[in-house]
Amino acid sequence: MIHKTALIDPSAQIDPSVEIGPYVVIEGAAEVGPGCKIEAHAQLVGHVVVGEGTRIGRGAVIGGEPQDLGFDPATQSSVILGKKNVIREHVTIHRGSKPGSATRIGDSNFLMVGSHLAHDVVMGDRNILANGVLLAGHIHVGNNTFMGGGAVFHQFLRIGDYCVVQGNGSFSKDIPHYCAAQRVNRITGLNVIGLRRQGFTSEERGAIKELFRLLFCGGMNLGQALESAAAREWPEKAARLLQFVQAPSKKGVCPVRLGRGDD
CATH class of the missing domain: 2.160.10.10 (Hexapeptide repeat proteins)
Structure with a gap:
């Protein structure tokens, strides 16, 4: 042999x-x-x-x-x-x-x-x-994440579980659990299809979506959003997203820019 x-x-x-x-x-x-x-x-x-x-x-x-x-x-x-x-x-x-x-x-x-x-x-x-x-x-990478061809990642950042990253993207900030990321440090939403394929229940996906909107789409800065989210009880899998955002690396978390259009 x-x-x-x-x-x-x-x-x-x-x-x-x-x-x-x-x-x-x-x-x-x-x-x-x-x-x-x-x-x-x-x-x-x-x-x-x-x-x-x-x-x-x-x-x-x-x-x-x-x-x-x-x-x-x-x-x-x-x-x-x-x-x-x-x-x-x-x-x-x-x-x-x-x-x-x-x-x-x-x-x-x-x-x-x-x-x-x-x-x-x-x-x-x-x-x-x-x-x-x-x-x-x-770099720390979680589980069940897909990274498209040619994507590049700066040192010391974190990439969570069940993420999907577009090819040729460039990242110097953390990508939280369950997120879809593309271009330069941009989160464009949740990896909804991936979560469904991985067996997340509709209730689990619903709680993750609700928390994601509160953290990133509610009109508050991230500190205010985290304080508001921490005051509530969340199911286990949604709570993991909150914990990730509460403890970022020194690089911070990628901002959310919904949609696929040009800047």
Whole structure:
């Protein structure tokens, strides 16, 4: 199951069921779990943990040094991938930037061709990144979110659960749970179709819509809207949206601009 041209460090721990293609390079103390497939010319650099059933595509580089001018190459850090991820061709995932830190990805994510996760990114489960999506350092991504091709994200921001992001968008502020985002730092509404497909009940969707209108469309500034929303009881899934907006990153939350027309 290991091609004769592959170069594998003796310290690597490779499950016997792993399939390794031509010219793969595993450099360092990697750990590759059962049922994984590493395709031709892919590279695992340093301490990379690959969970069961993960596929790493041709030419992908996992565990490279952070693109940080202050980074010391002697720093011991890692990349940790969960189970059943699909990492397609030429994806790059850089390791953590501080001693003992890690770039972490959960389970069942699909990273399409040429997407990039910078150092210290933390991603949940079942996310889809289309071709050329670029995540800068220290970004946190939730679960079940779709990012369109060519979308780019500035460092240190947060992207919530069940979001949908338009391709070629550019973002330097947080995107809360359940939201649809496009262009430059613009929320255009809720990912209503996605919530329905993911099994949210009509009551849950209704409560989320009501809270969204109160927070972003009620004519108050965000501080006033949060105070008004916090005075009410919300169902669990709607309350998660309120909690996200109450605790933004230093970047703040994207503003809402409803509609699809030009500015």
